Amino acid sequence: MIPITYELIKTDKQTGARLGRVHTPHGSFDTPTFMPVGTLATVKTMSPEELSSMQANIILSNTYHLWLRPGEDIIEEAGGLHKFMNWDKAILTDSGGFQVFSLSDMRQIEEKGVHFRNHLNGEKLFLSPEKAMHIQNALGSDIMMAFDECPPYPATYDYMKSSVERTSRWAERCLEAHKRPDIQGLFGIVQGGEYEELRRQSASELVSLDFPGYAIGGLSVGEPKDVMNQVLEFTTPLLPANKPRYLMGVGSPDALIDGAIRGVDMFDCVLPTRIARNGTCMTSHGRLVVRNAKYARDFSPIDENCDCHVCKNYTRAYIRHLIKCNETFGFRLTTYHNLHFLLKLMEQVRTAIKEDRLGDFKESFFEQYGLNQE
Ligand SMILES: Cc1cccc2c(=O)nc(N)[nH]c12
Numbered sequence: 175m176i177p178i179t180y181e182l183i184k185t186d187k188q189t190g191a192r193l194g195r196v197h198t199p200h201g202s203f204d205t206p207t208f209m210p211v212g213t214l215a216t217v218k219t220m221s222p223e224e225l226s227s228m229q230a231n232i233i234l235s236n237t238y239h240l241w242l243r244p245g246e247d248i249i250e251e252a253g254g255l256h257k258f259m260n261w262d263k264a265i266l267t268d269s270g271g272f273q274v275f276s277l278s279d280m281r282q283i284e285e286k287g288v289h290f291r292n293h294l295n296g297e298k299l300f301l302s303p304e305k306a307m308h309i310q311n312a313l314g315s316d317i318m319m320a321f322d323e324c325p326p327y328p329a330t331y332d333y334m335k336s337s338v339e340r341t342s343r344w345a346e347r348c349l350e351a352h353k354r355p356d357i358q359g360l361f362g363i364v365q366g367g368e369y370e371e372l373r374r375q376s377a378s379e380l381v382s383l384d385f386p387g388y389a390i391g392g393l394s395v396g397e398p399k400d401v402m403n404q405v406l407e408f409t410t411p412l413l414p415a416n417k418p419r420y421l422m423g424v425g426s427p428d429a430l431i432d433g434a435i436r437g438v439d440m441f442d443c444v445l446p447t448r449i450a451r452n453g454t455c456m457t458s459h460g461r462l463v464v465r466n467a468k469y470a471r472d473f474s475p476i477d478e479n480c481d482c483h484v485c486k487n488y489t490r491a492y493i494r495h496l497i498k499c500n501e502t503f504g505f506r507l508t509t510y511h512n513l514h515f516l517l518k519l520m521e522q523v524r525t526a527i528k529e530d531r532l533g534d535f536k537e538s539f540f541e542q543y544g545l546n547q548e
Pocket residue numbers: 268269270271272319322323324363390391392393394395422423
């Protein structure tokens with residue numbers, strides 16, 4: 175029994191975007207979709223009830239972080255991550271490789287795995303494909319990610335080639351070590367940087383291993399937007415049309431629309447929750463830094479085009495006041511609005527695909543958001 179299946183509903187006649195549905199043991203979700211990030215078993219400042227109220231149907235958590243705190247054994251004893259955090263819809267966990275590369279300084283990559291220091295206390299640690307599978311099996315996430323290397327940007331062709339080949343060998347070891355393929359779906363992660371030949375090699379090696387879904391890794395690591403779009407252009411067609419495609423770490427409203435147009439189904443990014451905590455909001459007219467003095471007497475909502483609970487009941491002046499006083503409720507309000515904004519945006523993208531007008535939707539959204547067209 176394959177725990178994760180993808181249903182292609184239709185393709186947008188104006189662009190390559192696809193409307194689909196992903197089925198998991200903890201419910202289904204329509205795609206293209208945005209997945210809120212809950213690294214430490216919480217989408218920071220949000221309750222599961224609030225996430226459900228904004229129609230979030232899948233959230234992320236993280237192998238590396240939960241391994242360090244509280245430890246996968248405690249979460250396993252609690253009955254798994256869904257029970258531990260009281261979230262009964264779908265959960266996707268990243269495999270920890272990326273976090274090791276982005277969080278830890280001393281690290282040494284070898285065939286067996288990665289030696290590095292715990293970013294909290296400096297102790298020496300070792301993470302391998304087998305360990306990453308063991309942790310995710312203990313967490314019980316519906317979608318697990320293979321243990322991959324996400325090379326720094328830019329990387330030489332030669333370095334990238336050997337990294338892609340190791341990531342493919344690690345992917346095989348993940349399939350070997352995965353204990354619960356009947357209830358947890360393991361996704362392969364395509365690497366290869368901006369090199370089309372290496373993206374082809376990585377995709378064909380991973381597609382031959384027949385994963386239930388595929389992620390495009392190695393992007394949103396500092397490359398220019400047009401490089402990301404080019405890589406997507408020649409990578410998504412390499413992936414099976416009957417399986418989900420997940421672009422890791424992406425994020426901004428324009429990148430979500432551009433990714434959907436190039437055939438991506440799933441996105442995740444810490445952007446909306448992270449900028450919310452420093453008082454920056456996403457609105458239909460671009461970003462709004464609500465802590466700005468000019469909003470001190472502004473009694474209008476964050477975004478007059480938004481129908482979220484925050485925009486219906488609270489003003490910029492009040493939210494600015496809370497943020498300036500470092501009041502937690504202020505961060506809850508900006509976080510709720512930002513997540514709702516991106517989830518709503520993806521709903522508009524899905525409707526535009528249904529009506530064969532995603533190209534037009536992109537034009538009008540970019541215009542209003544203040545993004546100059548290329
Ligand atoms: C979270 C994230 C962002 C961006 C890229 C990556 C990647 O290449 N691999 C993994 N495992 N995670 C990633």
